[in-house]
Amino acid sequence: MTLPNFIFAGVPKSGSSTLFEYIRQHPDIYMSEVKEPFFFDFNYQKGLSHYETFFKNHKGEKIIGEATVWYMSWKKATQRIYETIPNTKLLFILRNPIERAFSDYCMNLRAGHYTPEQTFGYVIRNEQNISKLNRRIVSGGFYYQHLKRFEQYFPRENMLIILYDELKQDIRAVEKRIYQFLEVDPDFQAEVQKNYMVAPYLPNHKLLTQYSRYLPGFNQAWSRYRHFRNLFMDYNSKNKNRMSDEDRDYLCEIYSQENQLLGDYTGVDLKHWN
Numbered sequence: 165m166t167l168p169n170f171i172f173a174g175v176p177k178s179g180s181s182t183l184f185e186y187i188r189q190h191p192d193i194y195m196s197e198v199k200e201p202f203f204f205d206f207n208y209q210k211g212l213s214h215y216e217t218f219f220k221n222h223k224g225e226k227i228i229g230e231a232t233v234w235y236m237s238w239k240k241a242t243q244r245i246y247e248t249i250p251n252t253k254l255l256f257i258l259r260n261p262i263e264r265a266f267s268d269y270c271m272n273l274r275a276g277h278y279t280p281e282q283t284f285g286y287v288i289r290n291e292q293n294i295s296k297l298n299r300r301i302v303s304g305g306f307y308y309q310h311l312k313r314f315e316q317y318f319p320r321e322n323m324l325i326i327l328y329d330e331l332k333q334d335i336r337a338v339e340k341r342i343y344q345f346l347e348v349d350p351d352f353q354a355e356v357q358k359n360y361m362v363a364p365y366l367p368n369h370k371l372l373t374q375y376s377r378y379l380p381g382f383n384q385a386w387s388r389y390r391h392f393r394n395l396f397m398d399y400n401s402k403n404k405n406r407m408s409d410e411d412r413d414y415l416c417e418i419y420s421q422e423n424q425l426l427g428d429y430t431g432v433d434l435k436h437w438n
Contacts, residue, residue, distance in 0.1 A: 165212065166219045168196075170229035170253045170346060171245065173314075174236025175304060177267040178259040178328045179335075181360035184231045186339050189354040193346065194225035200232040204241040204248075212248070227346050233257075237304040239313065246317035253346060254318060259328035260437045261305025261423070262415045266407045268301055270363060276393060279383040280369065281376035285411045305419060308426040325430055365401040372396060 170193075172180060181199065188195035196218040201207065203215045219228055235241040236256060245252065259267075269284045278287065278294075287294060291301050314323060324345045331338050336353065343350040366372070375382050385392045416438050427434040 166216055166222050166228065167212070167249055168219065168228045168230050168252060169249065170227050170255070171235065171249075172229065172231035172233060172255045172257075173241075173245075174233050174256045174310070175258060175264060175307070176233045177264050177271065178233070178257040179331045179360070180231055180233045180257060182335070182356070182358075183257065183331065183338070183342075185356045185358070185360070186335070186354040187229075187342055189356070190227075190343065190348060190352050192225050192348040193227040193229060194219065194222045196230040197221065199230075200234075201230050202232050202234070203230075204232070204235055204244045205238040208240075208244055226348060234300075236307075236310045236314075237300050242313050242317055250317075252318075252322070254314065254323045255342065255345070256307075256311065256323065256325050257328055257331060258307050258325060258426075261307065261419050262407075262412060262437065264328075265301050265305055265415060266405075266411075267363070268304070270366070270405055272301075274364065274366065274393060274397065276387040276390070279376045279386050280372035281383065283373060284407055285414075288411065288415065302415070302418065306422050308422050308429055311426075311429065327432065363404075365398040365403045366396060366405055367398055367401070367403070368396070369405065 172184065184195060184199050187193055198218055201215065201218045203210075203218075207214060218230060222228055235245065245254075265288060266284060269278070269287055272278050273280070273282075282294070288302050291303070311323070311325070324342065326338055326341065339354065340350045343352060376386070420438060423434045423437050
């Protein structure tokens with residue numbers, strides 16, 4: 165049975181798509197054709213025969229991997245991974261949880277999972293009441309809690325933790341660290357043309373909120389039709405959507421203690437995250 169011995173397990177909106185495209189080019193690494201099989205969370209009941217299909221084109225590479233970055237915050241996934249592949253190596257890329265939460269919200273908004281009426285401020289204060297799928301906008305950022313849960317099953321030496329700041333600063337250095345962690349040739353350098361760490365800009369968000377509240381059928385069209393949503397996107401602008409100071413302060417307070425614990429755990433000063 166062909167199963168992975170490497171899982172890119174976290175976290176969303178932290179450069180995983182770009183990094184996936186880098187490491188999959190290494191001659192000693194085979195990454196699943198589908199980046200996120202979602203096996204240990206959503207598709208576990210389909211069984212190992214289903215999971216194995218994602219690695220059917222493996223041709224003897226030393227490392228077999230996949231990258232479902234939601235596993236980190238999905239509590240049941242940790243034990244399931246251990247019971248299935250107990251010796252696997254795990255990679256976690258951690259981004260400032262405040263920025264990650266906002267980026268995650270914007271992605272879900274563009275995907276139609278939220279309507280413009282469901283503002284970022286509303287979502288982060290009501291994530292438990294919105295939907296089962298998207299309610300980890302805030303709780304997904306409790307990295308220390310999630311890492312300690314993984315440590316109950318896996319030895320620390322099987323877990324590589326990298327900060328998104330490092331990825332933005334020098335992706336080649338991060339690429340090399342991953343290869344060293346996986347014990348493959350660390351001097352290989354991938355050739356990747358596309359930067360996946362760029363998102364479209366959504367201008368006039370306040371106006372869209374008004375449309376969402378008062379125009380009949382707007383929310384339905386927003387949720388159902390990607391082409392309709394694209395009418396409001398700017399794919400060429402260098403501008404970025406930004407959260408309000410009020411929402412940032414709210415999240416700073418929520419994550420303050422958690423970031424301190426994570427800093428002590430990793431030995432990295434994370435004060436700048438606040």
